Amino acid sequence: xxxxxxxxxxxxxxxxxxxxxxxxxxxxxxxxxxxxxxxxxxxxxxxxxxxxxxxxxxxxxxxxxxxxxxxxxxxxxxxxxxxxxxxxxxxxxxxxxxxxxxxxxxxxxxxxxxxxxxxxxxxxxxxxxxxxxxxxxxx
DNA sequence: GCCAACGTTGGC
DNA sequence: GCCAACGTTGGC
Numbered sequence: 001x002x003x004x005x006x007x008x009x010x011x012x013x014x015x016x017x018x019x020x021x022x023x024x025x026x027x028x029x030x031x032x033x034x035x036x037x038x039x040x041x042x043x044x045x046x047x048x049x050x051x052x053x054x055x056x057x058x059x060x061x062x063x064x065x066x067x068x069x070x071x072x073x074x075x076x077x078x079x080x081x082x083x084x085x086x087x088x089x090x091x092x093x094x095x096x097x098x099x100x101x102x103x104x105x106x107x108x109x110x111x112x113x114x115x116x117x118x119x120x121x122x123x124x125x126x127x128x129x130x131x132x133x134x135x136x137x138x139x
Numbered sequence: 140g141c142c143a144a145c146g147t148t149g150g151c
Numbered sequence: 152g153c154c155a156a157c158g159t160t161g162g163c
Binding site: 150 | 159161162
C-alpha cells in the first residue's frame with residue numbers, strides 16, 4: 001500500500017534565508033523554529049515530502065518548491081529540548097511567484113493554514129491547495 | 140511605522 | 152489556574 005505524501009509550507013524572511021540561498025546551498029538545516037505547533041508539523045514531515053517555500057516580509061508569497069531530505073532531529077540551537085529541525089533541499093523555482101494577495105483572492109485557498117493562522121511558520125498544505133497553487137504559478 | 144494576532148511570562 | 156503585560160511575527 002502506498003501512502004500519499006503530505007505537503008507543507010515553510011516560511012522564511014528572505015533577508016534571513018531566501019530560496020536563492022537554498023538553491024546555492026543545495027541543502028540546509030531548517031532550524032530555529034520556536035513554536036510548538038510549527039514544531040509538531042516539523043515532526044510530522046517525512047523524507048520526500050514536498051514543501052512550498054514562502055517568503056514573508058515585503059511582497060510575501062510562494063517562490064519555490066523544496067523537499068524534505070532528512071526527518072526531524074533535535075534543534076542544535078535549542079537547549080530546552082522542545083524544538084526540532086529538519087533538512088530540506090531545493091526542487092525548483094516557480095515559473096511565477098504566487099503572492100499572498102493571489103492566495104487570499106482565490107476562494108479555493110481560503111481554508112489554508114497560511115491564511116487562517118498568519119503567524120504559523122510551518123504549516124500543512126492539502127493536495128487540493130497544492131495543486132491550485134502550482135496551477136497559479138503557471139507551472 | 141502601525142497594528143492585529145497570538146504565544147509566553149509572571150504575579151496572584 | 153487565571154489573566155494582564157509584554158514580546159514577536161508578519162501583513163499592510
